[in-house]
Amino acid sequence: MSIEKNVSVLPITENDLEWWQNKIVKLDWVFAVTYAEGAPHEYIAERTEGMTKADFARAARVIHTFGEPQKFFKTTRIYLVHDGWKYWTMDREHDDVTLINRGRADHVYGVQNMPRTKSEFRSSYDAIATYWDRDFTATGEERRGFTRLVDEVTRGYRKCRTLDIGAGTGLTLDLDLTEAPRLTAIDPSQPMLNELVRKHPLVARVEPRTFADTIARRHLAGTRFDLVLALGGSASYLSHDDWESIMRHARGRLVLSAYAEGEAPVTSDLTSQQLADTNSRLREFADRHEGRIERVGRFDTVAIGRNHS
Numbered sequence: 001m002s003i004e005k006n007v008s009v010l011p012i013t014e015n016d017l018e019w020w021q022n023k024i025v026k027l028d029w030v031f032a033v034t035y036a037e038g039a040p041h042e043y044i045a046e047r048t049e050g051m052t053k054a055d056f057a058r059a060a061r062v063i064h065t066f067g068e069p070q071k072f073f074k075t076t077r078i079y080l081v082h083d084g085w086k087y088w089t090m091d092r093e094h095d096d097v098t099l100i101n102r103g104r105a106d107h108v109y110g111v112q113n114m115p116r117t118k119s120e121f122r123s124s125y126d127a128i129a130t131y132w133d134r135d136f137t138a139t140g141e142e143r144r145g146f147t148r149l150v151d152e153v154t155r156g157y158r159k160c161r162t163l164d165i166g167a168g169t170g171l172t173l174d175l176d177l178t179e180a181p182r183l184t185a186i187d188p189s190q191p192m193l194n195e196l197v198r199k200h201p202l203v204a205r206v207e208p209r210t211f212a213d214t215i216a217r218r219h220l221a222g223t224r225f226d227l228v229l230a231l232g233g234s235a236s237y238l239s240h241d242d243w244e245s246i247m248r249h250a251r252g253r254l255v256l257s258a259y260a261e262g263e264a265p266v267t268s269d270l271t272s273q274q275l276a277d278t279n280s281r282l283r284e285f286a287d288r289h290e291g292r293i294e295r296v297g298r299f300d301t302v303a304i305g306r307n308h309s
Helices: 014-024 053-066 126-135 140-154 190-199 211-216 240-249 272-288
Strands: 042-045 068-072 075-082 085-088 099-104 162-165 183-186 205-207 227-230 253-259 292-296 299-305
Touching: 014 053, 053 075, 053 085, 053 099, 053 126, 053 190, 068 190, 075 190, 126 190, 140 227, 140 253, 140 292, 140 299, 190 205, 211 240, 240 272, 253 272, 272 292, 272 299
Parallel strands: 162 183, 162 227, 183 205, 227 253
Antiparallel strands: 042 099, 068 075, 075 085, 085 099, 253 299, 292 299
């Protein structure tokens, strides 16, 4: 379903961030007495005057769109820092939030070795990242298809050192296709990676940038991954040079998907010509590397199972 047709999706933009920044100075923040010694902070709850349930959900999405991961000892959460304070929620689902905390930004608890998601890129997915898993993620058919193809190329081995290009909110880890400490996730969208990290805080590494920029900065060094993935149509965003770079970091097992003819991203950020060009590159890549292409839901997906030591 496109963004325009989904009336329950209200994209989060700079206007929402400004709304929250203006609202927080008008609210009655209550000091959490029981945490006075160990983790002093304040909170607002559903009984707080001036906050509706819709306001809590909107604020939660703002925090997770514009915030970054921090550690509270062994727990990783997304915190929005503003004007000397940091704001966070604790509910799994943004729509369930009825309590928001805030503490001093300079209060830090434990070693801060969390993944870094801050991105210099702006993505069409930023504004809908907090809705992605609820409204736009892969269908059941697509999830089963990706899982089957990955199992085919890896023979069911779920502990591959994996490169995930266009990792988004973490579909690869949601499907248990590998383990979080074995995954390198590349995606230019900070909010999408925030969602990945809050679900899978032990992810080995995130690169908050495009694949092209990751290669240009040599961040992958000479690493060759047991498995390379680009699920959910992520391969549609790869340039000609990107396709040429992939095999330099692969040992021969790959599952890469692009939007099939007649399909397009919900973000509408690729032209019909770009989508057609990608499909041509996908087929050329499959021919060159002895892969086979299979339709998986909305996507043409190439699976390659050769092992290059």
